[in-house]
Amino acid sequence: MRIVFVGLFAALSYVVFTFLQIKLYVGGDATSFHLGNAVVAIGALLLGGFWGGLGGAIGMTIGDLLDPVYVVYAPKTFLCKLLIGLVTGLVGHKVLHISAETDRKALVFKTIAASVCGLGINIIADPGLGYIYKRLILGKSAADAIFKLNLLTTSVNAALSVVVTVLVYLAVRGPLKKAGLLPKIGR
Template sequence: MPAQKADVKKLAQAGLLAALCYIGFAFFKIDIPVGPEKTAFHLGNVFCVLAALLLGGYWGGLAGAIGMTIADLTTAYVTSAPKTFLLKLCIGLIVGLVAHKIFHLSKEHSVKYVTGVTILASACGMAFNVVADPLVGYFYKMYLLGVPQDISKALAKISTVTTGVNAIVAVICASVFYLALRPALKKAGLFHDI
């Protein structure tokens, strides 16, 4: 029975973080029109990374992927939804792998260690996104959506800039949020040993 209780808590937290991913993208964004397409500065990635730090790669990745995909489906980014699901899931898996499988972040460590691992794991997930988002976007637009190569190339270049800015914001904000939430969640008995 205790395992089922833990799974329900984790599912509830994943649902909450998916909702925060949705809100971070759908409501806290600045759209940048680029020809027939759009790109955006947004806060959705902050919560994708935070979800993986709090819940681990699998649950955190799913929370980020589901929340951000729903945000795409309910805004002008509907054609990007499949790409978003894949990339956000990968962000979560990478952050979770680095934070919890390699450095065992959920165990007891010094504040300095926790801070360093939090920033490193966040940076690894977002570094993947800075490379993968424009690259996958280029092929996705060109081969699946039929956007001409020169336009796909220009969109990928612009996407690199916005993705880079989003990555820096995500690493900083997710790290600050995680470091603030960790002691509170431990005290409340809601912190997961991953």
């Protein structure tokens, strides 16, 4: 069953990233506003960090591979999105134990905290790895300019993704649990 959910989150992250984005071009490079990271964080909260992160990483990497502007960034995307999932899942399930939480207010707080941690790490990792990649590997001298724009879009994406993650996770957690479709994590 878990592999089905990984596939579902891969498909969802691909669709959300590819078709629901606002792309900003800087020279021959681009960055974008999107909610693909929210899908990764939701997957991590529902499936656990590795499986949710893997689904999101696969979907968003496929999105990069099919876009001529982003194709060179596919390896970085895979690592960053997997990292979002791992951190969100680690904080949510291993540190805060959201799977066992029954108090609604505590669940909201823990969901926000896990989402902020996972998406917050991406604010550092995505622009940072992107800068190193562009500067050292691709030899782009425009790395400084795109770094600032990438930092801005990544920060906005993270803030919006936290809100979406919390709202969607809290909306689907109960019905999935009631239907017996919520995997047991962190026990």
